[in-house]
Amino acid sequence: MKILVCISKAPDTTAKIAFTDGDTKFDESGVQFIVNPYDEWYALVRGLELKEANGGSVTVLNVGGADSDPVIRKALAIGADDAVRIDAETTDALYVAKQITNYAKEQGYDMILAGKETIDYNGSQVAGMVAELMDAPYVSLSSKLDMNGNTATIEREIEGGVEVIEVNTPFVLSAAKGMSEARIPNMRGIMAARSKPLTVVPASEGSNSTVVKGFTLPAAKSGCKLVDSAEELVDLLHNEAKAI
Amino acid sequence: MADDRFEAPDYYQLDDLLTDEHKLIRDTVRAWVKAEVSPIIEEYAQKAEFPSQIIPGLGEVGGFGPYIPAEYGGPGLDQISYGLIMQELERCDSGLRSTSSVQSSLVMYPIWKYGSEEQKQKWLPKLATGEFMGCFGLTEPDHGSNPSGMITNFKDMGDHYLLNGAKMWITNAPIADVAVVWAKNEEGRIHGLLVERGMEGFTTPETHDKWSLRASITGELVFDNVKVPKENLLPGKSGLGAPLGCLDSARFGIAWGAIGAAMDCYDSALRYTKERIQFGVPVASFQLTQKKLAEMITEITKAQLLTWRLGVLREEGRATSAQISMAKRNNVDMALKIAREARQMHGGMGITGEYPIMRHMANLESVVTYEGTHDIHLLITGMDVTGIPAFMNDGSQLKNL
Ligand SMILES: Cc1cc2nc3c(=O)[nH]c(=O)nc-3n(C[C@H](O)[C@H](O)[C@H](O)COP(=O)(O)OP(=O)(O)OC[C@H]3O[C@@H](n4cnc5c(N)ncnc54)[C@H](O)[C@@H]3O)c2cc1C
Numbered sequence: 322m323k324i325l326v327c328i329s330k331a332p333d334t335t336a337k338i339a340f341t342d343g344d345t346k347f348d349e350s351g352v353q354f355i356v357n358p359y360d361e362w363y364a365l366v367r368g369l370e371l372k373e374a375n376g377g378s379v380t381v382l383n384v385g386g387a388d389s390d391p392v393i394r395k396a397l398a399i400g401a402d403d404a405v406r407i408d409a410e411t412t413d414a415l416y417v418a419k420q421i422t423n424y425a426k427e428q429g430y431d432m433i434l435a436g437k438e439t440i441d442y443n444g445s446q447v448a449g450m451v452a453e454l455m456d457a458p459y460v461s462l463s464s465k466l467d468m469n470g471n472t473a474t475i476e477r478e479i480e481g482g483v484e485v486i487e488v489n490t491p492f493v494l495s496a497a498k499g500m501s502e503a504r505i506p507n508m509r510g511i512m513a514a515r516s517k518p519l520t521v522v523p524a525s526e527g528s529n530s531t532v533v534k535g536f537t538l539p540a541a542k543s544g545c546k547l548v549d550s551a552e553e554l555v556d557l558l559h560n561e562a563k564a565i
Numbered sequence: 566m567a568d569d570r571f572e573a574p575d576y577y578q579l580d581d582l583l584t585d586e587h588k589l590i591r592d593t594v595r596a597w598v599k600a601e602v603s604p605i606i607e608e609y610a611q612k613a614e615f616p617s618q619i620i621p622g623l624g625e626v627g628g629f630g631p632y633i634p635a636e637y638g639g640p641g642l643d644q645i646s647y648g649l650i651m652q653e654l655e656r657c658d659s660g661l662r663s664t665s666s667v668q669s670s671l672v673m674y675p676i677w678k679y680g681s682e683e684q685k686q687k688w689l690p691k692l693a694t695g696e697f698m699g700c701f702g703l704t705e706p707d708h709g710s711n712p713s714g715m716i717t718n719f720k721d722m723g724d725h726y727l728l729n730g731a732k733m734w735i736t737n738a739p740i741a742d743v744a745v746v747w748a749k750n751e752e753g754r755i756h757g758l759l760v761e762r763g764m765e766g767f768t769t770p771e772t773h774d775k776w777s778l779r780a781s782i783t784g785e786l787v788f789d790n791v792k793v794p795k796e797n798l799l800p801g802k803s804g805l806g807a808p809l810g811c812l813d814s815a816r817f818g819i820a821w822g823a824i825g826a827a828m829d830c831y832d833s834a835l836r837y838t839k840e841r842i843q844f845g846v847p848v849a850s851f852q853l854t855q856k857k858l859a860e861m862i863t864e865i866t867k868a869q870l871l872t873w874r875l876g877v878l879r880e881e882g883r884a885t886s887a888q889i890s891m892a893k894r895n896n897v898d899m900a901l902k903i904a905r906e907a908r909q910m911h912g913g914m915g916i917t918g919e920y921p922i923m924r925h926m927a928n929l930e931s932v933v934t935y936e937g938t939h940d941i942h943l944l945i946t947g948m949d950v951t952g953i954p955a956f957m958n959d960g961s962q963l964k965n966l
Binding site for chain 1: 572578580585586588589590593596597600625626627631635640641642842
């Protein structure tokens with residue numbers, strides 16, 4: 322079973338968010354990056370579990386610059402066999418999807434797994450676009466994936482219940498909570514990651530087709546206020562918040 | 566204990582001095598600690614029990630002999646990685662770090678550095694996974710700061726050695742499969758012996774009622790005519806320098822570990838005083854509180870720099886024992902002072918197990934005492950800069966009292 326897992330880097334959840342270049346660029350200085358949790362906890366770990374049960378290989382792929390290498394090494398430390406980085410600066414989902422597809426289409430993967438979204442831009446687009454460009458079926462927001470030969474049984478949580486889908490390989494899937502449990506690497510894995518191959522591939526032709534015009538931060542949250550009585554609460558809601 | 570919301574301070578962007586692999590190792594241990602140990606540590610400390618279920622996980626994240634090479638079952642990491650692992654363990658609890666320090670620096674290190682090839686093959690791989698646990702017996706009831714006066718001794722009986730004596734305050738003693746014991750031969754020279762659980766005449770009674778390192782187990786080692794096979798003597802080094810070499814390694818780890826405890830106290834105090842409202846404003850808005858927080862982060866940052874430099878020197882094989890003493894003394898003292906201040910800043914909440922502060926504070930009382938007391942390290946620095954040892958006096962001035 323040949324599995325490709327697409328991973329991206331995302332700012333640590335405790336990072337302070339600021340922008341530069343007239344609020345059009347995320348300010349990365351001093352920011353710690355992690356593997357996007359949906360990619361790591363669900364897509365990668367489930368990929369590894371399937372490999373461990375059925376044999377095969379797990380390759381992780383990232384479209385990005387050399388500053389992605391630390392998160393790629395982490396994915397290798399958790400257990401991926403090898404890694405590919407397509408050397409490109411990205412702002413746009415279609416561009417990323419094309420880069421992934423141009424690389425992956427000749428490789429004969431049985432499945433391409435990705436997280437349901439990144440925790441920074443929350444685009445949720447790349448995996449679906451890859452499926453389209455590869456002309457492969459796409460199952461989004463999957464919470465369970467089991468393989469039986471070439472047939473996958475996939476569960477998706479839908480409003481008020483669960484949808485069960487069957488699909489044959491090759492397919493593309495985006496992974497959500499429930500798929501697997503996060504794994505903490507061990508020191509042996511970290512040492513092994515040193516010598517696992519990380520191939521850097523030049524980007525294929527193409528350019529970003531959308532332009533970010535600006536980011537704005539949400540209004541700062543005001544502090545929480547403790548009130549002693551229901552009367553005081555009603556008074557504040559009425560006179561200060563003007564909510565009632 | 567409340568949720569572990571720890572966020573590490575890095576005021577001088579010292580992360581830039583670390584490699585990507587260092588950061589991955591540190592973050593891995595931090596994640597493991599948060600997931601596996603933080604939720605249970607308070608309970609185990611309260612009931613004065615060692616959480617032995619964490620042993621395999623501690624081995625997996627490099628808690629046992631991180632610098633031991635792969636051929637002996639270790640991950641073969643560098644010294645800064647070792648330091649960072651100790652920092653993250655002690656960030657949770659000094660007792661957790663003690664378990665790891667003893668196994669790594671006081672048991673695996675001497676077997677690796679002074680042991681025979683057979684001893685290394687027999688012990689190191691299983692100590693690295695935690696399948697075997699070890700302890701280190703240097704301190705005796707009547708010889709603590711002055712280990713060279715030890716009376717534990719062994720006689721050559723031809724086909725074996727006969728060991729007699731007792732060791733006290735020994736971390737991990739009651740659970741150890743093997744004890745690295747320092748004892749004098751008939752000529753009065755100190756040697757290391759591997760004493761195995763089950764050897765006749767060897768017992769390890771537990772030390773009860775500690776107010777500190779309650780989640781780490783401590784005991785005595787009692788040797789009553791123990792027959793020790795000759796192949797259990799560490800052949801590579803003898804004299805006081807042999808155990809002191811182990812202590813260098815352990816003290817190096819403690820210098821890093823203490824930063825972990827200090828960071829946890831600071832982080833908790835910072836969050837608590839920002840959230841806690843008194844007189845209508847956060848406690849962090851008072852100048853007195855800010856003085857404390859500002860001094861804490863200053864001291865932590867200085868200690869981080871000191872320790873990082875020590876790590877580089879040690880990796881290059883250039884760190885002296887005196888340099889290690891300075892870092893151990895400075896950092897543990899710094900952590901203890903921060904713990905005491907943080908305790909007050911949490912008000913009554915700092916008294917309960919809801920917050921880790923008082924546990925850190927009590928733990929650090931052991932850390933400031935073991936591996937060379939605070940004052941003994943001062944005398945080491947004093948001797949290093951003056952060239953005059955001041956550890957001993959001949960007692961003559963006592964005669965006229
Ligand atoms: C929880 C815990 C775990 C431990 N684990 C281990 C272990 O695993 N293995 C092991 O071998 N030991 C261990 N120890 C022992 C520890 O290393 C000793 O307690 C320490 O070295 C001090 O020895 P002591 O207790 O005999 O104090 P003493 O040496 O009696 O010191 C008493 C006081 O006198 C001071 N003092 C002594 N000499 C001088 C001097 N020349 N000048 C000025 N002041 C001096 C000391 O600084 C101290 O304040 C542990 C101790 C504790 C508390």
